[in-house]
Amino acid sequence: MTNSVSTPTSRLSLQRATDADWDDIITTDARAFAMRNPLPDDERADLRGKVADDDIVLVRDTGLPSKPLVGVSMFYRMSMSLPGAGVADAAGLSWVSVASTHRRRGILRTMLTEMFGQWEAENYTFAILTASEGTIYERFGFGPACFSNTVSITPGHAPMRGDQPKDATVRFADVDEIAAAVPDLHARWTLTTPGALTRTPAWWAPILADRPSERPLPASGLHYLLHDDGYASYRIYKNENGGVRGEVNEVFAVTDDAHSDLWRVLTNLDLIPSLTATIPVDDPLRHKLINARDVSITGLRDEMWLRILDIPAALGSRKYAADLDAVIEVTDEFRGHGGVFTVSARGGDAIVAPAAETATPTVKMDTSVLSSIYLGGIRPSAFAAAGRLSVDSPTTLRALDQAFTTDQAPFSGTFF
Ligand SMILES: CC(=O)SCCNC(=O)CCNC(=O)[C@H](O)C(C)(C)COP(=O)(O)OP(=O)(O)OC[C@H]1O[C@@H](n2cnc3c(N)ncnc32)[C@H](O)[C@@H]1OP(=O)(O)O
Numbered sequence: 001m002t003n004s005v006s007t008p009t010s011r012l013s014l015q016r017a018t019d020a021d022w023d024d025i026i027t028t029d030a031r032a033f034a035m036r037n038p039l040p041d042d043e044r045a046d047l048r049g050k051v052a053d054d055d056i057v058l059v060r061d062t063g064l065p066s067k068p069l070v071g072v073s074m075f076y077r078m079s080m081s082l083p084g085a086g087v088a089d090a091a092g093l094s095w096v097s098v099a100s101t102h103r104r105r106g107i108l109r110t111m112l113t114e115m116f117g118q119w120e121a122e123n124y125t126f127a128i129l130t131a132s133e134g135t136i137y138e139r140f141g142f143g144p145a146c147f148s149n150t151v152s153i154t155p156g157h158a159p160m161r162g163d164q165p166k167d168a169t170v171r172f173a174d175v176d177e178i179a180a181a182v183p184d185l186h187a188r189w190t191l192t193t194p195g196a197l198t199r200t201p202a203w204w205a206p207i208l209a210d211r212p213s214e215r216p217l218p219a220s221g222l223h224y225l226l227h228d229d230g231y232a233s234y235r236i237y238k239n240e241n242g243g244v245r246g247e248v249n250e251v252f253a254v255t256d257d258a259h260s261d262l263w264r265v266l267t268n269l270d271l272i273p274s275l276t277a278t279i280p281v282d283d284p285l286r287h288k289l290i291n292a293r294d295v296s297i298t299g300l301r302d303e304m305w306l307r308i309l310d311i312p313a314a315l316g317s318r319k320y321a322a323d324l325d326a327v328i329e330v331t332d333e334f335r336g337h338g339g340v341f342t343v344s345a346r347g348g349d350a351i352v353a354p355a356a357e358t359a360t361p362t363v364k365m366d367t368s369v370l371s372s373i374y375l376g377g378i379r380p381s382a383f384a385a386a387g388r389l390s391v392d393s394p395t396t397l398r399a400l401d402q403a404f405t406t407d408q409a410p411f412s413g414t415f416f
Contacts, residue, residue, distance in 0.1 A: 011063030012070070012107065014114060017056035022048070024069040025056070025095075032097030040213050046206035050076055055118075057111045061102065070102040073111040075119075076416055079198040080126060081190050083376050083406045084319020084348060087198065090126040091119045092416050112140055116309070116335055125314050127307040128197075130415055137305055140334050143372030144302035146195040146410040148278045151285070151295050155246070155269040158294035160260065169261045173226040179208050182231050186413075189230070189252040193280070194318075195304060195375045195410030203414070222249055225265055230258030232266060234275070248277035252413065260288055278303075282409040304412040306371040312341060314374060315352040320345040322402035329361035330370050338367060345403055362396050365389040376406030 017025065026044065030037035039047070051074050059071030076092035093115065098107045119127055131137055131144075173181070183204055190196035199207075206214070210222045219235040230253030237245050246269055253259035263285055266275065279285060281300070286292040308314040311330055324345040332338035340355040355361075363380075369388050372378045380400040383389035391397045 011061055012105075012110070013060050013062045013067075014110060015058050015060065017053040017058055017074075019053065021053075021056075021058060021069065025058070025072055028069045028072050028099060029095050029097050031099065033095075036213075040211075042209070042211060043206075043214060046209070049202040049205065052077075057114050059098075059102075059107050059111060068099070070099040071107040071111055072097050073108075073115060075115060075127075078128065078416070080128065080412070081194055081196040081198075082318045083194040083374075083404075083410075084321075086317060086319075087190075088125055088317060090128045090197075091115070091124045092197075093127055093129040094416050096129075108136075116140075119309055120335075120337075123310070125308070125310045125317065127309055128412075129305050129307075131302065131305050134302065137307075138368045140307065141332055141367040141371065142305040142307040143368035143370075144304075145306035145372055145375045145377050146302070146304040146412045147281050147377055148301050148303040148411065149281050149283070149297050150276065150278050150299040150301065152298050153267055153275045153277070153295055155267055155272045155275050158267045159290050160264050160267060160288050161290055162260075164264065165261060169257075170225050170227045170265050173224045173231075175208055175210070175222075175224070177226065178224045178231065178233075179204070181226060182208075185229070185231055185254065186252050188254045189413070192254060193408050193411050193413070194406050195306075195377070195412050197304075197412045197414040197416075199414060219247070225262055227253070227258045227261055229254040230262055232262045234266065234269075236272065244272055246272040246275040248275065250413070251277070251279070256284070259284070263288065280409050280411040304410075306374060308367060308371045308374060309335075309337070311337065311339070311367075311370070312352040312354070315341065315343055316350055318350075318374065319348040320350055320403040321348075321405045321407075322399065323347075324350070324399050324403035326396060326400065327355050327359045327362045328370075329364045330367055331365075332367040334367075360392075362392040363389065363400060364391075373400075373404050375410035376404060376408075377410045380404060 026039050027037055029035055056074040058069055060067045061070050073096040074094055078090045078092040079087050080090040081087055186199055190198055219237050222233045225232040232251040233249040235247050251262055286295045326343045328343055329340045330338040340361055342353050342355045344351045369383050373380050380389055381397050384397055
């Protein structure tokens with residue numbers, strides 16, 4: 001189904017994707033993201049398996065004879081764990097690109113206006129994305145919400161505390177064994193972590209296929225480590241001079257023991273002089289080593305951005321770590337869905353309602369700030385210190401910090 005909408009610029013035509021658009025979609029995104037073009041059929045099928053054509057917004061320049069595709073954006077229908085309990089649908093914006101020939105004419109803004117209209121009509125409470133740059137999406141109400149550390153370890157020289165377990169709890173597994181065990185392990189892990197994204201079979205298929213054409217060069221295929229309560233995968237890189245390094249692809253552990261046992265193997269990989277990994281910012285690995293300095297933190301990145309689309313629904317659907325009474329004023333310049341809301345949290349649950357006109361806000365912030373604090377990844381007091389959140393008193397700020405904190409730092413675990 002196509003759905004044509006006229007845009008403020010008459011030569012530009014906004015439409016939904018059809019089968020016939022896919023060559024152009026790949027070509028346009030290949031230019032923006034240095035992707036191969038044409039994409040091998042299996043990789044193209046992987047991508048198409050995750051997104052419906054109706055969820056792809058395209059812009060063509062109909063003023064030019066070839067009517068080139070100059071704008072692409074799409075969203076995945078995803079599920080995200082919320083603080084404390086529960087899972088919510090989230091629209092995962094991705095593959096956004098505008099042709100270099102057509103930038104800064106409002107095409108991104110036009111595509112996002114169309115997407116937001118759809119998400120609001122479908123009652124999505126959240127939109128999420130992984131950002132190519134840090135300065136594009138705040139104007140649309142997104143805020144960085146999950147963070148990760150990149151770390152480096154020297155296997156064999158980063159001993160962990162405690163003895164090797166007498167019986168091996170971790171084993172190497174082949175892809176069939178992994179395919180049978182890992183979706184369930186990953187689903188169990190998502191319930192432990194706010195921001196964690198659920199993976200459907202369409203998401204697992206390309207991960208498990210580990211296609212040679214998609215591997216970073218010069219990398220090995222994935223090696224899998226399996227534990228009853230977790231798993232890890234890693235690659236080994238060998239360059240033309242024979243230099244070797246390892247890269248952990250992912251570690252998902254449902255229990256502390258599984259985390260320790262998997263890392264005990266990873267920190268002991270033979271003949272790999274250096275191992276890198278991307279881990280949650282509160283990952284306890286360092287504290288499990290005899291010398292915490294054996295883990296070098298080489299970077300901090302925003303892993304996922306969040307955009308609250310429906311403020312009362314969002315605030316009412318997470319759990320709170322402390323009681324809270326606040327009148328929160330939220331601005332939403334892009335969509336105008338801000339307002340003043342009373343939030344009353346008791347025993348973990350909050351009742352959220354539009355405030356009476358006479359109510360005086362005790363907290364003020366932008367939607368992007370609310371989205372950044374929502375999953376527990378940034379404390380409200382950090383935004384207050386930055387002048388981006390204001391409160392009527394230090395007591396209110398302390399109560400906000402205590403209410404919004406989460407047991408685990410949020411971590412999405414899936415790039416999209
Ligand atoms: C979720 C994802 O897919 S992340 C991937 C995003 N895509 C890329 O990085 C690929 C390469 N870049 C591009 O394709 C384009 O430059 C885009 C998509 C980032 C921007 O597209 P454009 O059509 O040029 O943006 P548009 O003209 O609609 O600008 C909208 C606003 O964003 C701002 N903006 C656009 N690009 C950038 C940027 N790279 N950095 C900061 N601000 C930006 C504009 O100034 C404008 O601001 P305003 O409306 O508040 O005045």
